[in-house]
Amino acid sequence: MNKMTPEELEQFIHRELRSLPPRKGPAGFEARLQAAVAARVALPSQSPEQLEQLVSRELRALPLRRAPRSLEARVLAAIEQRAMIPWYHKSWTYWPAAVRTTFLALATGVTGAMIILFFLMSRDIDTSTLSADAGSRLGGVTRLYDVGAWIVNFASNIFSSIPSLWLYGGLAIVAALYATFLGLGAAAYRTIYRRN
16 A cells, blocks of 8 residues: 555545445334424424424434444554654654754755855856856847837837727727627527537
């Protein structure tokens, strides 16, 4: 059996319980329940609480469900298998407190050392050479950005010169055409498939 997380174990137990055979009521249970409901309908003096107590009493009289003989063994085997998983294969919350503290201290130390190392290495770098080198390597990206900025500027100039009534009218016409297309498509679909 594979290693299981707590959620997988819970799903496993849930599946096993759902595979149990359905409960069988004692002889005459359904007839008694229907008679009680009929009596409730015939006698409006019976309160909903009394009917609820009657139904609850009848349901409690049902025999308990029998589990398959193998259910307990399978669930216990799954629990034992999960208990055999070493802590370092489990999630962070299952790690021992000393290990978690050590890990946090080491991770913080390594991160701090990397930041200090990067700072010390960047102090001796000539930034003018670095920016010139990056500019020459990223020239295509800057040209693409310039083209995109020109297109946005051009579109904003065009839209600002169009009267707002025309824009809203055009949007309304497009929305009406779209709704008409959807309506015609739905009507055609119903017509075609109604004949079949």
